[in-house]
Amino acid sequence: SAVISQKPSRDICQRGTSLTIQCQVDSQVTMMFWYRQQPGQSLTLIATANQGSEATYESGFVIDKFPISRPNLTFSTLTVSNMSPEDSSIYLCSVEYYSGQYFGPGTRLTVT
Amino acid sequence: RKEVEQDPGPFNVPEGATVAFNCTYSNSASQSFFWYRQDCRKEPKLLMSVYSSGNEDGRFTAQLNRASQYISLLIRDSKLSDSATYLCVVNRERDSSYKLIFGSGTRLLVRP
Numbered sequence: 001s002a003v004i005s006q007k008p009s010r011d012i013c014q015r016g017t018s019l020t021i022q023c024q025v026d027s028q029v030t031m032m033f034w035y036r037q038q039p040g041q042s043l044t045l046i047a048t049a050n051q052g053s054e055a056t057y058e059s060g061f062v063i064d065k066f067p068i069s070r071p072n073l074t075f076s077t078l079t080v081s082n083m084s085p086e087d088s089s090i091y092l093c094s095v096e097y098y099s100g101q102y103f104g105p106g107t108r109l110t111v112t
Numbered sequence: 113r114k115e116v117e118q119d120p121g122p123f124n125v126p127e128g129a130t131v132a133f134n135c136t137y138s139n140s141a142s143q144s145f146f147w148y149r150q151d152c153r154k155e156p157k158l159l160m161s162v163y164s165s166g167n168e169d170g171r172f173t174a175q176l177n178r179a180s181q182y183i184s185l186l187i188r189d190s191k192l193s194d195s196a197t198y199l200c201v202v203n204r205e206r207d208s209s210y211k212l213i214f215g216s217g218t219r220l221l222v223r224p
Contacts, residue, residue, distance in 0.1 A: 001166055096210045099158065
């Protein structure tokens with residue numbers, strides 16, 4: 001499996017601001033994903049990020065709120081825009097291998 | 113009805129016990145099935161894939177019943193280190209093995 005890192009590991013942000021989360025993988029992967037895990041909840045897929053194409057968003061998530069970049073096969077960013085307290089959550093990136101998906105350590109976001 | 117349903121637990125068992133978790137899924141088109149383990153404040157880690165014929169990995173056995181849309185995980189000889197939340201995961205669409213739906217998890221507490 002890959003080694004996946006995320007930055008920042010946590011942040012406390014003010015309402016109305018934006019935060020960009022970085023995800024770095026130690027090998028080239030075609031498919032990367034961004035998930036959200038709200039307090040006490042399971043994971044929800046936000047979008048799929050493939051290199052060279054626009055991200056594909058799941059129902060309930062829009063590009064204006066969660067813009068994603070995928071400049072190469074080892075890196076992706078997720079921006080949480082115009083944040084509100086409801087965006088307080090853990091954001092995780094993952095990559096797809098033949099055996100399944102593997103997750104980064106997550107970014108714990110608190111919006112005040 | 114939730115797409116993936118699990119008993120939230122917690123299951124509180126002594127060391128050495130055998131414990132079984134069940135999961136049902138609603139989409140008959142699902143083709144890929146997994147069990148993930150999530151420790152407190154950590155990312156989910158792939159425990160095992162689940163195959164139609166059933167599969168075993170050491171103390172862990174996974175079973176799939178497609179007719180009943182039911183997945184199980186059996187843990188034998190429980191260890192203290194098995195304490196975690198176990199997530200049942202299925203893919204959403206027949207042609208999208210990577211679009212995963214996570215159950216809300218079953219919490220396991222193994223006591224000395």
